[in-house]
Amino acid sequence: MTATLSPPRQGHTRFARAGFLMRVRELGIVLAIVLVFVAATSVNPAFARLDSVQQLLIGASIIALMGVGETMVILTRNYDLSIGSILGLSAYVIGMTFRAHPGTPIVLGFLIGIALGAAIGAINGWITTALRVPSLVVTLAMLYVIRGVDGVIVNGSIIGSDVVPRSFQAVGFATLFGIPWMAIIVVVVVAVAAYSLRSFRWARDLYAIGSSPEAADLAGIPAGRRVFTAFVVSGALAGLAGALFLALYAQIDVNGGTGYEFLVIAAVVVGGVAIFGGSGTVAGAALGAFLLNTINQALVATRISAFWNQAIAGALLLAAIAFDQWLKSRMTTKLQLEKGALREQSSD
Amino acid sequence: MPVDASDARPVLELERATKSFGAVRAIVDGTITLYRGEAHALVGENGAGKSTLVKILAGVHAPDSGDLRVDGIDVHFRGPADARDAGIAVIYQEPTLFPDLTVAENIFMGRQPVRAGRRIDRRAMNSAATEIFTRLGVVLDPDRQARGLSVADQQLVEIAKALSLNAQVLVMDEPTAALTNVEVDRLFGVVSTLRSHGAAVLFISHRLEEVFEACQRVTIMRDGAFVRTDPIEMLTVGDVITAMVGRKLDTMFPKTPSHPGDVVLEVRGLSRTGIFSDISFQVRRGELVSLAGLVGAGRSEVARAIFGIDHATAGSVTVDGKPLRLGDPLAAMAAGIALVPEDRRQQGLVMGLGIDRNVGLASLRRLRRRGLIPRSAERLLAEDWARRLQLKFARLTDTVSTLSGGNQQKVVLGKWLARDPRILIVDEPTRGIDVGTKAEVHRMLDDLTSQGIAVLMISSELPEVLGMSDRILVLREGRLVAEIGGSDATETSVMRAATGQEAA
């Protein structure tokens, strides 16, 4: 009746422009990292020292690496909870290989880890897609089965730094122009993944599957194959993370990697990957990992307590998903109002 | 572009297709022929089988029998992808887009232009999208996220997708239902562009003025069967309406003269932003009032708001003069309102539970004896209503999914009647059920009104509306546009009000 309302049709285009929200989110995380860094440094100036910053990078590396695979899985509306266990098993098997064959080339060590992870990822993916079992259940069960298998293989023994070759350990502590090798490897993986997720059809399919499974179906996207691939990649990267873990700590016991799946999911979600699938970037996930790790080490540096880490990760995860949901519902309400106003207008 | 049906070869032919879902025969004779360069309308009442026919063309449903030919060659679609590859694109009323992806990606999903190394060429993709939009004469940012697009813009994206596939046949299922006038005009511009490129456009619509404005030929369906196909200039709106609704007058409605009593339900200024606005009406004891209108006019939404499933944003509902707390189904139930919802399988019944459990589901508090629900009480209640409603079943514990549509509807009715409602709202009470049960439901509704219950019926079947109602309220685009007395109403007068043909 009253035609006074004239909603701006393209008004929030910039707001809805692809990637805009994502960039805001990523900018926010960078800002948070800077804030934490500045705060920690003001309390303890040693926090800004080179070796401390190197530790920040190294500490975030493993989580960020696994975050790449987890991002791909979550994009398709699935979960991979088995990655922490894969990391543990991979590190163990590599360590055992070095123990049994002391001359093993270090590259082979990495390849073993990646292959093992990929194989477990393939099992996860196969059960999820072919047998139509929710991935939550499959990977939760896998988490414990691998942990059990791990224990059986290990049978009480511990892989120590005596069996891990120095050249392999070097990956964990050596630096190139002051940048730790670990961080370089992870940055390369993140960069390749980020580029691929933007640039290849199969990768865009992952987004499509998570964004709208029905529409993906109508578009003829081979959802099963893509989800399977995501699990294989996630497993392979967790296997690689196992190799890095062994290189970094030069030892592994049955509990190595326990709880990492939780930290990784927290990092990924804080980094802006939607828990409902369909949106998010690996760069964001890596930033999320870096933020969590920076907070963690800042707590240590400021002598608050290292024990806050897990609780903060959990709280940030909850805050992130709640915030995403709030944003989404606000957008829906806005649309509804706009539609109503338009209708009023046109029925005059 | 003139269409000469005699010498051109049809691009798409569907002949004598049939399709049943369980006991329900959705289509008994699906027949339609499309030629290049024509805009062809498919019209019929709600439930005439149009949507099923569309889904057959889209490859979503495989017909039980009948022939489908594309360019004269017999085809059997195994899925939507097959139909797409055959050059048939379907745009549904609710577009299916990927909300998280960009407009351009939505258009080219799985077929993105690539450059060296099979990498997606975003720039080429965006400019290809822009080019299509230019061809369509619209402005849409290809790099924008699909989430947040208006329905009209979403449809444009779907149309652009169809164009990018070089679709020869474009099927639009009620594309204008959610559009404003400006958007409709723009859509028609696009349709004529498509035709000039040689595509056939099949246009499913309820809005007859639009059909006459945009189409060259029209196919009319009724009760799942083909009625006629004619060039539009040979028909008047009246002819089309007659062909749509005119049926054999073998359905007798058991309407007994009613004696409406006091006002039981009063709805005042009820609104829900973007859905319906300023709805006011009354229903009296012993009166059957119908809400008529097209699909998408907001009838079910009004019912849902009265019952409290949805929140109304303005207005009030009073029962017996007492205001009802809105947005709370339990309050509505306590006030004596019952709602038999539109979607029996999703909303009316819990398909995995037995007949007894479903009948008792709305009466859980009444069945309670000292905190527990005695099995005997639940069984007795179900037995009682099964007998009263002449339910056909084997055992009361059988899941309702084993029942026919008609018997399922009886279970829903039983569930609500078990609460002795004062106001019964029935949404499409006879949709998808067999003729025999239909008559039973009609008799039942008449009985209920004579017992003094106020009935508010939503129905898309005009004969039912005309045959059963004391008064008919017509909704169009979320507004109450007409109130017609039961005896004054004709199929044409209701249809005209519902389609906005003339001021009622």
Place this chain on the structure above:
Amino acid sequence: MSNQATELAAPQRLNSLRRGLFRWESGLVIVLLAVIVFGAGEVPDFLGSTNLFHVGLNSGEIGIMALPMLLIIITGEIDLSVASMLGLSGAVAGVMFEAGTGIWPAILVALAVGAAGGFLNGFLVARFGLPSIAVTIGTLGLFRGIALIILAPRTVTGFPTWFTSIGTTPVPGTPLSVSILIFFILAILTAVVLQRTGLGRAIYASGLQPEAAEFAGIRVRRIKLWLFVLSGVVCALAGLLFTAKNASVTYNAGTGLELTVVAIVLFGGASIFGGRGTIVGLVLSLAVIGFVQQEITQLPASATIQGIKPQLQQIIVGALLVLSVIVPGRGAALRRLLRRAGSPKRTAGAQNPDVHTSEVTTSGR
């Protein structure tokens, strides 16, 4: 009408008899018998009261946590934070006791913390509409993290004897541990609620068809909210029993038990998709897993097996979990696989997404 009913009745009854024989619970009874027979043959005094006491002692808290988990899973949600809540409750009680508040205030506050934690879960799931998996993965970390903050790296001991004796002595006159007795009482209550009350009907309906439940006046979201609160309180109770049993509190008590709890519920015949599950199945499933674990620890075995017994248990529980999700859908899954391998030509492709997904050729431009 009535003759139609009798006509149909005979074959239908046969059908339901067949259904009864092939019920999941019937299978569990057979498995349980096999496990017991095996144990009785291999383990000395397997059915003796000491052994039975330990079976109950080891499964008590798990069973208690499984009860609200069953209800939550029936409504189509999941709670992965149960084991963390167990740990948090113990930590809270331990810290308070250590501070000298006495045992009863410590217990009450621990239970209140359970309610608050459950409310947080329920609020985010039911009011905010967030997926319960994500929310409870978050609180899994949060609760455990808080336990870590308030307790680690200390271990609290020195609880009153009456409290710790709960974990060491059976209920007088029975071979039952206190925890398993509480489980049985709660299980009976839960069974009554599920089978004989409106709430039970509403819980099943909410899981099977939430929309239809709403339309029948069932407050689906409110029910979910309170089920999460219940889960929090009950897991806090389990945490107290766990503390009593170990006579000490560590922040990482019960880490990973969420898997066992979920496994017991699903192995008991509940559907991960909601709407299905019974207490009888849960009790049988708990018994099977309890006895199997006891067999693993009691089996006279070589030294190599000795060291890996806990790992063996993890593998078995994980395998049971996957099996109990795969097996009910096994028929359908197998048919799907065969069809995919066998005949690529099917007409009604639309119903089955994987048919056309496997055949699509994306036409490049």
